[in-house]
Amino acid sequence: MPVRNTVRRFIDEKLKITRYEFSERTGLSKTTVYSLYDNPEQIPNGIALNKICDYYKIQPGELLEWSED
Incomplete structure (x- = not known):
C-alpha cells in the first residue's frame, strides 16, 4: 500500500509521549x-x-505519507 501512517514518528519524535x-x-x-x-x-x-x-x-498530512514501496 503506497499510503502509510506516520503516527509512530509523530508520537515518538514530535510529541515525545507514550x-x-x-x-x-x-x-x-x-x-x-x-x-x-x-x-x-x-x-x-x-x-x-x-x-x-x-x-x-494539525493537518492530516502530518499523519500520512505516500511511499513507492
Missing part, C-alpha cells in the same frame, strides 16, 4: 492507537483522524 498518553489526550481507544502505532499500513479512519487533528491542531 502511546497511552496519546490515547488519553485524543480520546482514541488504546486498541486504535496501538494498532496505528504498530502498523504503518493501517490508515486512520475519518473519526480517528479528526480527533487527532482537532486535538493537536
Whole structure:
C-alpha cells in the first residue's frame, strides 16, 4: 500500500509521549492507537483522524505519507 501512517514518528519524535498518553489526550481507544502505532499500513479512519487533528491542531498530512514501496 503506497499510503502509510506516520503516527509512530509523530508520537515518538514530535510529541515525545507514550502511546497511552496519546490515547488519553485524543480520546482514541488504546486498541486504535496501538494498532496505528504498530502498523504503518493501517490508515486512520475519518473519526480517528479528526480527533487527532482537532486535538493537536494539525493537518492530516502530518499523519500520512505516500511511499513507492
